[in-house]
Amino acid sequence: MADKGTTSDTGGGWTAAWELLLPTAAAPPRRRGRVLQSALREAVRSGRIAAGTRLPSSRELAADLGVSRGLVTDAYEQLTAEGYLRTARGAGTWVSATVRASAPPGDRERETPGDDPGSGFLPGTPDLSLFPRAAWSAAHRRALARLPHSGLGYPDPRGLRELRVAVAGLLSRRRGVVADPECVVICSGVAQAMTLLGLALGELGHRAMAVESPGSPEHTALLTAAGMAAVPVPLDAEGLDPAALAASGARAAQLTPSHQFPSGIAYSARRRSELLDWARAADGLLIEDDYDGDFRYDRAPVGALQGLDPARVAYAGSVSKSLAPGLRLGWLVVPGRLVARVVERKRTMDLGNPALDQALLAEFITRGDYDRQLRRCQRAYRERRDVLVAALGERFPGTEVSGIAAGLHIIARLPRRYGPERAFLERAARAGVGLRPLAAFGGDPARDGRVGLVMGYAHLPPARIVRAVGLLADAAHGE
């Protein structure tokens, strides 16, 4: 009765979690209790043992693991006290129905809104259920089969040449980036790109970098960690204010010209040219964060700023919005004079991105899978945007939406009667709908008593968008 067959009978979820518990027996005796508890807790938290699964009896599990029965009893009691398990006389022990499969409390993963129907419109996440699992798996198999043995050695810190060629082609074709593969550096995303540039510019004597206000607070934190002061420079309707930039003292500026985050504006042609004039005159550098440049819905894409003057613009992008942020794969296209410094920083940071991941992405791009994925997301996100805009029009008449031509979020300005903003946000939070105000991003150029919201919609299926707007409207009317 104590063989492995017994415990497997308690359910498929249990079988899958079984091997998580195996390290218990191998641990030194005095640590076994702790190892077992932590492994069991993790199996429940991660969803590898589903809610409702009945666990084997303490006697069975102890025999299977080759540990004392008291150890298992203790673990069951501890996890019951913590709420992961439930016990009833005669009915055994099972996984509590109140445990939601998720990362442990305090983990960043909790912030991923995609899986949580109550999280609402927090911006920044694509729909992770659109990730092309089958195609990705097939590309992994092909890339691994094709990679020569030497391709498993220490990577080139610049990135796999095959991927740099593929990315250069992709960016040139889709975004009008002038990308010589020799100037492409593969990195782990836009965040790392900013850190690399901050460090490289620091070596050249830069002490400050201008950032957009409103803008992404995260970039400011990254620059600070790289030893660079972030100087907020205000926007107007055409983009970053060039006079304020000139007065800032910074010789580098970080921009989101295709779809400013969070305001959603696209920089005007005149403003682009003014900023490039500044960069040339100041021997400066513009850093183009093309975080959602892949998604544009109603008109021809605005080409990348970098294409206008590759010597004065560094361009950064990633697969975080088109595939998944968890892949940690991105690229940086830098002016020739900065390549060596950036690559040396990449080298001392991590010696280069994982080789096989890079071969996989190269495969995925060159076979056309990446373009297919972009088309698929583009269709889904355009529909969601339309649904959100329509729902706001219906439930919040008079709302002004902007920044809707591209990206994964819009700006909504609700009429004054829904304010004050703080009270509105409190009612939304009580209704369980996550919302972030424009003011949270360091400034609101059109502050006029209306409620200004940055609403991410890409992660929400249309029906959930309608439902969440409905909840908001009910809450706003005090129901």
Next chain:
Amino acid sequence: MADKGTTSDTGGGWTAAWELLLPTAAAPPRRRGRVLQSALREAVRSGRIAAGTRLPSSRELAADLGVSRGLVTDAYEQLTAEGYLRTARGAGTWVSATVRASAPPGDRERETPGDDPGSGFLPGTPDLSLFPRAAWSAAHRRALARLPHSGLGYPDPRGLRELRVAVAGLLSRRRGVVADPECVVICSGVAQAMTLLGLALGELGHRAMAVESPGSPEHTALLTAAGMAAVPVPLDAEGLDPAALAASGARAAQLTPSHQFPSGIAYSARRRSELLDWARAADGLLIEDDYDGDFRYDRAPVGALQGLDPARVAYAGSVSKSLAPGLRLGWLVVPGRLVARVVERKRTMDLGNPALDQALLAEFITRGDYDRQLRRCQRAYRERRDVLVAALGERFPGTEVSGIAAGLHIIARLPRRYGPERAFLERAARAGVGLRPLAAFGGDPARDGRVGLVMGYAHLPPARIVRAVGLLADAAHGE
């Protein structure tokens, strides 16, 4: 004749390289020539079109790619001039036999000796042909199938909890490391671990770190980039000299106590305890680089130093020697008081390692695949070590070998009659056998006129070891 079937007929290598050339047509007209040349050059360099492969005619390739024939003719001429291609009237164009499939000149990949029979005994690389491709591919498929959608979101910068639990179990079981999953940080290898620790200690006021002399010059470069001075401290037969360490002024020291690199000694029990006494008295930190702790051949493994005092030792390791350096996956176990700082540095560096790679490795470890791989490598490497030691004994009588109980390299001291060292190394280089002297690592504790060599053997099949030792012996005798 101009359909795709035609070009595929010229060889399988060509078919595999085909899609590398596809970005050509998508490039803007004025850049097409450059894109084609660079893609073709890369296909040859990377070995995706093998030496001797006949290329399609310029007319056929132009038709297949949908570009002008002149563009293809130009590309063929340019690459012929550069030596990648050869042309003969009536015989067409083929890949030159002198091109060796490898990364472009100057790339770090050139240093990977595994694929180059002439490279000899340069240390640091495992046998990449032992990488378990089928098991890795299966684990990728399973991990992806099992990962919830939220697992594709921004990762926890500390690392996937499932992997931290698996690594903690692995290190506890195999190396005697005291590893609470809360103190494990997943990183991209030992190099990044050193950078992270350097930065975190810098925040705490450390300005210098002691490093072993002789030791790894690469670590010194990493510390410098992290703003930390590397202070070389000499070794004696038992390990790092504690008096010299105390005199160095550093409050942190980087060590390879299980199999010192390059000398191959294992730190004595007395020395371990003296160094821990120093760390406690100086409020210091020992950093244990367990770079090849997985491989030990003749006696029970020396447990990790960390197990003796987890509050005073940070432990770093990776899969670079057991699986492949190209995976860029490693771990750091840090004392609780340093966790938050190290994780924050990891976050600003890259937001965390790729999520799917982590899920894959967790799967690989928990199913026992990792242990299987270690056993397989251990068998292969023990045999190679025995073959090398025997061949040296036969062809270089009187040679003293040491550091042979573990790791992927040995130290060989050839009798004086083979010296002087410099002349010996020159003869070896002329014979095409790569060799690195002990002196290249910043000191040789037993400098006595003998030729001291650090000989890596793990990447060489036994027959090649015998052949290379034979070549060396012939060269040494002036043949």
